[in-house]
Amino acid sequence: xxxxxxxxxxxxxxxxxxxxxxxxxxxxxxxxxxxxxxxxxxxxxxxxxxxxxxxxxxxxxxxxxxxxxxxxxxxxxxxxxxxxxxxxxxxxx
Numbered sequence: 001x002x003x004x005x006x007x008x009x010x011x012x013x014x015x016x017x018x019x020x021x022x023x024x025x026x027x028x029x030x031x032x033x034x035x036x037x038x039x040x041x042x043x044x045x046x047x048x049x050x051x052x053x054x055x056x057x058x059x060x061x062x063x064x065x066x067x068x069x070x071x072x073x074x075x076x077x078x079x080x081x082x083x084x085x086x087x088x089x090x091x092x093x
Contacts, residue, residue, distance in 0.1 A: 042089030049082030 057075035061068050 046086035053078040
């Protein structure tokens with residue numbers, strides 16, 4: 001025997017369909033984020049490393065301005081090594 005039409009039953013039925021659509025969209029979004037989450041974390045780590053190297057280089061030059069040339073070379077080398085992490089992550093993704 002079919003159920004009688006009531007506004008409450010229609011709302012419940014529509015909510016279930018809406019919830020299924022939302023669940024499907026969230027699953028697709030999670031799959032897309034999951035594929036690039038390690039790239040985001042790796043690039044963020046590289047950016048933090050470059051910022052840290054630059055900060056310490058500026059601090060070192062402030063303490064000893066005469067060593068500017070040596071500090072600059074080491075800072076550029078350190079930044080390049082930190083950026084290499086981002087390239088590894090991007091290429092291995």
